[in-house]
Amino acid sequence: MSNNDGVCIAVNEFAKDVGVKKFEPYFKQRELIERTGVTVFSSNFTLYGAVSDRIMQTVARLTPAIEIYSIDECFTDLTGISQDALKPLGHQLRDTVWKEQRIPMGVSISPTKTLCKLGQYAAKKIPKINGVAVLTQAHQWEWLAKRVAVAEVWGVGRRLNASLTAMGVESAYDLTQLGKGVARKLGGLPLERTVRELNGEHCIPFEFNPPSKQQIICSRSFGTKLYQLNDVLESVTTFSVRVAEKLRNQESLAGRVSVWLVSGQDQRSRLSAEASVNLPGGSDDSRLIAKEAIAIANQLFKPGCRYLKAGVGLVDIRPREFWQRDMLSSPVSGTKNLMPVMDQINSKYGRHSVKLARQAGAASFSMKQELLSPSYLTRWADLPRIIC
C-alpha cells in the first residue's frame, strides 16, 4: 500500500488474478482482499531502500558504470563490450542478483534508454525471453515494438496516450513511424526525443554523477485528521528538519522555503493553502528553516479546520560552495558545527535521536502503517529469528 495505507500501489500476479486493482483505495478493496486471502503490506521504504542498495552494488561490481535511476531500476553503459558478450553478461547480472538477494531482475540491452525500457517490458512479459532481452538490431526492436501498446512506452503518459490512440497510433511501432514534425507538435521536444530513441537514435544521455536536487519536499497525509495548531506545527517542524537533512546531505543551501496545509472533509472538498518566504543568504540550518516554516504555518492555520495533510518544500537550491552571500544579512552564526554533529548522531543512533523540541512525539500526525513488514535489514529487533 501507499503511505498511510491509502491505496494499493503494487499488486502481484495472484492479487491481480483475483481482481485487486492498482491505484484503487484500500478501503474499497478490503473486503475482496480479505475474502480471497491476499496478503497486504504497508509500504516500508527503509526495507526497500536497503534491498535496493545491495542490488545496485552488485550491478556496479559487474558492469563498467552505473546510473541509479530509481529504487528498482538502473542503467549501465556497455559501450565497447563485444556483441557476443552482451547476452552472457545479462544472464550473469540476473543470476547473481537472484543468488545474492533472491530478487528476480530483468535485463534489457539496446542502443537507447527508451528501447531498454521497451525491452524490460519483454523481459517481464514474454517468458521465452527468459528475463534477458537483447535488442541491438533494428529488426529485433521492431518485432517487439509491434507487440507493445503505445501506452507502455517510456515517456507516453495518460494524456499523450489518449491523443496518440485517437490518431490511430496504437503500438510502439506506430509511434516510431510518426513524423518528427508531428511528434514535436503533439508532445513537444520530449515526444520527439522518444520517437528518435525508439528508432535507435541515442538522445537521452547517461547520468553517472546524479545532479543534486533542485527541489526538496517532505509532505505527508496525517494518520488521523488534525484540528490543533500545535499538532500541525509539530508536523511542519518535523518535515522542515527532514528537508534540511536532505539538503545538507547534498551539500547545498536553499534560498526559499514553502509550506502548504491541506484541509477539508474529504477528497472532493479539499482546500490547499500555501505560502513561502526567502531565506536571505541561503540556509541549511534545521532551526532556521523550521522557524520560518512554523511562522508560515501559523499564518495559514485556521481554527476549526480539519487538516488532512501538510508539506514543506525547499527551492532555489544551490551548492553550498557557490552560494552568493546576501550583503545585508548577518554573517553565518558561530554554530556551524551543530548541524553536522546532529546529522552524525542521528545517522549513528537512528533518526530523531536528537531533534528540535518542537518536533515532540510525532505521534499526533504519524502515518498509519498497520500492516508494516519488518525492517529485516536495518533494525536489530526485526532480524529474523530461527527457533530450534
Added chain:
DNA sequence: TCTGGGGTCCTAGGACCC
C-alpha cells in the same frame, strides 16, 4: 471514515532590457 509522495523537464506568456 477512508484516495501516496517525491521528483524532472518543457512551454507559453509576461515583464523587462537595449
Added chain:
DNA sequence: TCTGGGGTCCTAGGACCC
C-alpha cells in the same frame, strides 16, 4: 505618415517519471 527587432529572466502550469 507613422509605432522595430532582438533578446533575457522568471513563473505558472502541464506533462511526464518512479
